[in-house]
Amino acid sequence: MRRRLLMLRENVVLAWDTLVAHRFRSFLTVLGIFIGVVLVVAVASVLNGFRQTVVDQVEQFGTNNVYVYRMPLVNLGRLSREMRLRKPLRLEDAWAIRDQCPSVELVTAGISAPGFLTRAVHGKEEVDSPRLRGVFPDNVEVANRVLASGRFFTDQENEHRAPVVVLGHAVAEALFPHGDPVGKQILLAGRKYTVIGTLEKRKEGPFGAQNEEDTLFLAPYYTVRRFYPGLEDHFLAARARSGRLEQAIDEIVQVLRRQRRVRWNEDDNFEVGTANTLIAAFDDIVFAALAVMFLLSTVGFLVGGVGVMNIMLVSVRERTREIGLRKALGARPSDILGQFLIEAVVLCAIGGGLGLLCAEGLLLLVGALLPDLAAVTPWWARGFAFAGSAGVGLFFGLWPAWKAARLDPVEALRYE
């Protein structure tokens, strides 16, 4: 074992010397691997950072929440006919969940008013296409909202359809760049509302994107229903009792199937999600992007690998006499095989290592220039980059090394 290690060390030193002696040629050879690694690490880091911000954002709502929608939130490909024909979720569905699901602590419903081609105005400040939501007072609690100033509306205000509004962080800043919005009046799609509170900023999205929650105008549910009587599609959010998320989901699904008259042999005609399923749905997208990237980097690795094989064949040919000499001095075929295999592996590992360094340097630089990108290099990407490049060396170095090991010593020594 000690002797093996000795030989290994010897071969690594030898490989290093050879590569340094031909550094330019060596670098050109591993360019494909280098680029493949930069690609893997950079894309994986950006996607990973992207995913992390999404996770943070989703989890800010609370990990104990169950969301119910008519359509899947994340859908790769077209909606099916069944999905397009689904009937809306009703307010009564929310009450049914509240009354019939023992594992549900709180349930809240809401509607979205169409904001297209309308504006919110205060003085000279404007917000285009405002996103007005009609919600119940307990929405604050279910969605983990934190008030920055003022207060949220009350049940009385909801029942009396009071024209009051709570502003998301971004729209509060946009409409009230100076001074406190609380108590002021705004015009929203032509109707007057009194601002009674503003919300704290929520976590930013990927690439520093504004969190949609920061652009909301929250008004009492019945107020919005009064102004927009035609709205029927609700979104439902329920908070499960602590530690009973799974039971809560089961109960909600059962209640909704009954409410919506789904037959026993039919699939659910609604979507139930949690922070985790949202993240999982998002992960599907991340995974698809990663798969494409892996394919690309594999092409890089293969191109690099063929280059490595070629250069190793050249190296074996150039050093035929050296191989003959080594054999004459007592190198076994396995020693020669090891020497050239290790040379190929070291070559590729250096290419991969440089790619890794380059990618991380690049990410540091980009991170300094664009702090919002929030790229985080995952460990598996580092591992993949390194093991992948060394593996390419091992695989594509095998044949040249085998050829070297099989050389006849006399022929090799006579080689000109």
Add this chain to the structure above:
Amino acid sequence: MHAAPAPDEVIRTRGLVRSFAMGSATVHALRGVDLVIRRGEYVAIMGPSGSGKSTLMNLIGCLDTPTAGEYWLEGQPIASLGEAELARIRNREIGFVFQTFNLLPRASALRNVELPLVYAQMPPAERRRRATEALQKVGLGDRLDHRPNELSGGQRQRVSIARALVTNPALLLADEPTGNLDSKTSHEIMLLFEALHREGHTIVVVTHERDIAEHAERVVTIRDGAIASDERQPRPVRP
């Protein structure tokens, strides 16, 4: 049939034949060589170019395998050995000196001499000590870190001899060791072989030059792949 080789025999060959297929023709480089070399002998193998000297040398050095015939090295039959065992024998029992030196150009003299010890899997410190000793023995104790291109032809051949000696082999084989050297340097190298012979090394030198062969105590002449004469010289001629 044949008795086992006597214990003081380093080399015994019987009916050694080596043929090469050259297209449709066959070149018979060796046509049945019987040769015995004992421990401590200094033998010159002489003959014109193309007579089969190098072919015989490669067989004796276990670099090549005969087409027919038998070969015992140190009493051990070689035919039955696999590649790894042959490598071990080349490493431990045989020291090669080549006409063209065959030094690694980017490695120092010390590193070149260490090379056989690398394959003997000797720890680096001991390797270094032994290689330094071998270089001192051939008079290059002050050239350890020189690369081949920083050395003269004679010095390069000394490095190559140090490399052949460093494993303390049973047999020193030199194929035209002076072929690339001028006559003065050749003479110095031959004096070095004589000194090694006096120390007890078994030496076989291949040459096509009479005055080089005359340094040896026994001259085997080869012609057309067969032994033409085998003469013992009463004592080496010292010009």
